[in-house]
Amino acid sequence: MRSDEVKKGHQRTPHRSLLRATGLKDEDFGKPFIGVANSFIEIIPGHFFLNKVAEIIKDEIRANGCVPFEFNTIGIDDGIAMGHDGMLYSLPSRELIASSLESVMNAHKLDAMIAIPNCDKIVPGMIMGALRVNVPTIFVSGGPMAKGYKKDGTPIDLSTAFEAVGRHEAGRISDEELLDIECNACPSGGSCSGMFTANSMNTLMEAMGIALPGNGTILAQTKEREALYREAARRICEIAKDEAACELFKFKNILNENAVKNAFAVDMAMGGSTNTVLHMLAIAHEADVNFRIKDINHISKNVSHIAKISPSLSTVHMEDINRAGGVNAVMKEMAKRSGDVLIDNLTIGGETLYEKIADARIIDEDIIHTIDNPYSNVGGLAILYGNLAEQGSVIKTAGIIGDRVFTGKAVCFDGQGEAIEGILMGKVKAGDVVVIRYEGPRGGPGMQEMLTPTSLIMGMGLGSSVALITDGRFSGATRGVSVGHVSPEAAEGGMIGLLKDGDEIHIDVDQYILDVNLSDEEIAKRKAAFVPVKKALQSRWLGQYRALVTNASSGAVLKTDL
Numbered sequence: 111m112r113s114d115e116v117k118k119g120h121q122r123t124p125h126r127s128l129l130r131a132t133g134l135k136d137e138d139f140g141k142p143f144i145g146v147a148n149s150f151i152e153i154i155p156g157h158f159f160l161n162k163v164a165e166i167i168k169d170e171i172r173a174n175g176c177v178p179f180e181f182n183t184i185g186i187d188d189g190i191a192m193g194h195d196g197m198l199y200s201l202p203s204r205e206l207i208a209s210s211l212e213s214v215m216n217a218h219k220l221d222a223m224i225a226i227p228n229c230d231k232i233v234p235g236m237i238m239g240a241l242r243v244n245v246p247t248i249f250v251s252g253g254p255m256a257k258g259y260k261k262d263g264t265p266i267d268l269s270t271a272f273e274a275v276g277r278h279e280a281g282r283i284s285d286e287e288l289l290d291i292e293c294n295a296c297p298s299g300g301s302c303s304g305m306f307t308a309n310s311m312n313t314l315m316e317a318m319g320i321a322l323p324g325n326g327t328i329l330a331q332t333k334e335r336e337a338l339y340r341e342a343a344r345r346i347c348e349i350a351k352d353e354a355a356c357e358l359f360k361f362k363n364i365l366n367e368n369a370v371k372n373a374f375a376v377d378m379a380m381g382g383s384t385n386t387v388l389h390m391l392a393i394a395h396e397a398d399v400n401f402r403i404k405d406i407n408h409i410s411k412n413v414s415h416i417a418k419i420s421p422s423l424s425t426v427h428m429e430d431i432n433r434a435g436g437v438n439a440v441m442k443e444m445a446k447r448s449g450d451v452l453i454d455n456l457t458i459g460g461e462t463l464y465e466k467i468a469d470a471r472i473i474d475e476d477i478i479h480t481i482d483n484p485y486s487n488v489g490g491l492a493i494l495y496g497n498l499a500e501q502g503s504v505i506k507t508a509g510i511i512g513d514r515v516f517t518g519k520a521v522c523f524d525g526q527g528e529a530i531e532g533i534l535m536g537k538v539k540a541g542d543v544v545v546i547r548y549e550g551p552r553g554g555p556g557m558q559e560m561l562t563p564t565s566l567i568m569g570m571g572l573g574s575s576v577a578l579i580t581d582g583r584f585s586g587a588t589r590g591v592s593v594g595h596v597s598p599e600a601a602e603g604g605m606i607g608l609l610k611d612g613d614e615i616h617i618d619v620d621q622y623i624l625d626v627n628l629s630d631e632e633i634a635k636r637k638a639a640f641v642p643v644k645k646a647l648q649s650r651w652l653g654q655y656r657a658l659v660t661n662a663s664s665g666a667v668l669k670t671d672l
């Protein structure tokens with residue numbers, strides 16, 4: 111056992127002495143030590159109940175002959191951090207989470223791990239940490255939130271609340287309706303109910319085979335979810351007690367190249383958050399898998415979009431996908447399309463992916479469409495390239511309301527704050543392309559999510575007549591012609607930084623194009639005179655992040671000398 115390094119032999123007397131102080135008894139020193147990487151924190155609705163989840167899991171681990179050690183990572187609620195400079199800390203927190211998990215697991219030589227994430231960056235952060243540790247690991251997320259209902263019975267969620275601000279601002283809804291939405295959009299504990307970033311990542315974990323079926327869709331705080339927690343705990347013990355299984359189910363054996371490709375495929379079929387691109391590229395990097403942003407459109411072209419969920423379809427939420435057959439049913443249906451849509455691969459549950467989905471079926475074809483009746487024959491995400499994004503940019507095609515081709519005049523803002531102010535002051539009108547720059551991983555620094563400006567545009571009724579491009583990113587609740595992750599970013603001299611008000615920008619989603627209509631001479635002239643803005647910073651942590659972070663086209667991973 112890996113943990114024998116801290117618990118076996120005379121030399122480890124002091125180590126055992128310390129462990130005895132935590133409550134361990136003689137018999138415990140012959141058992142596997144399981145790290146329970148939790149992310150309990152009181153301010154996030156997807157996390158405030160995870161202390162109770164960990165108790166359930168630890169009981170089950172003890173009952174199955176292993177010793178659990180719970181520790182916690184931090185977490186940031188993107189919804190609460192949204193629309194102000196708190197969002198600068200969101201993406202950087204992924205690195206803190208990955209490194210804290212790696213540190214605890216490796217410092218104490220734990221044998222296996224069960225990880226309990228739920229929201230946004232906590233999922234990729236924990237996955238990245240687990241890849242560095244590379245012991246058998248099973249992920250079991252807190253689970254999604256139920257959808258809410260307005261007093262008149264309309265289904266709503268957090269994206270309704272964000273867009274309601276723009277609608278209220280434009281005088282389209284009353285104070286009373288705004289309050290109705292505020293009080294009912296988030297009715298329970300769990301990760302916000304749509305296919306936002308958290309649920310996208312929790313769903314992709316099923317495709318990667320690192321979580322058990324149901325992880326993405328079974329509602330939090332239910333008996334069914336408790337059964338999933340218990341099953342995950344039993345399974346990790348089964349592996350940890352068996353030497354051969356410990357070798358076979360090492361995390362990197364599960365999360366390999368096939369798993370990365372399968373994750374992107376399911377992402378395409380379900381219209382996941384644009385953040386999945388950023389996180390999956392970082393995960394691939396950490397897994398030593400050679401998968402690049404340029405490989406994504408190939409998957410997009412081969413996968414049909416068969417499940418539409420909020421924000422792309424406001425009435426459908428994760429609970430509906432669960433009722434309709436869950437992610438297994440989606441995968442079973444996807445695999446019917448010809449070509450290598452899904453690749454068979456080992457999963458943490460012990461079966462291969464194909465074995466896992468063998469008996470799955472769609473229960474409600476209105477919610478999960480069949481392969482003959484897709485929403486679209488291409489996936490819900492696309493990577494656009496052009497003289498404005500030589501290294502790529504990302505759009506959620508599933509969330510487009512108007513045309514998939516858009517040409518308009520640039521209205522430029524240096525930073526999200528300026529953009530929010532400009533939109534509220536009426537600076538943006540139909541036919542414009544809002545440009546928000548200096549919000550990339552380095553420029554922000556921290557690559558803020560732009561849900562407030564995109565929701566204001568939607569809420570003000572400009573969703574099909576205004577496009578938005580940014581070197582920042584979006585939340586999973588963003589819709590409309592919103593192109594993010596524009597790389598290279600302004601802070602590293604990217605073309606987005608050279609744009610001027612009135613420049614003509616051309617977006618063609620089906621041709622994968624993001625261009626500015628300027629001559630090469632004009633671009634060269636602007637480049638020669640360009641000095642990127644470097645923001646003044648108060649935070650030493652964000653300064654460290656800025657010094658190390660790479661751009662979005664490589665997942666905003668931190669540079670190392672490895």
Ligand SMILES: CC[C@H](C)C(=O)C(=O)O
Pocket residue numbers: 187188189230268269302306307308383385559561584585586587
């Ligand atoms: C509702 C949006 C959520 C808070 C988020 O941050 C995301 O999906 O990325």
Ligand SMILES: [Mg+2]
Pocket residue numbers: 188230307385559584585586
């Ligand atoms: Mg987010």
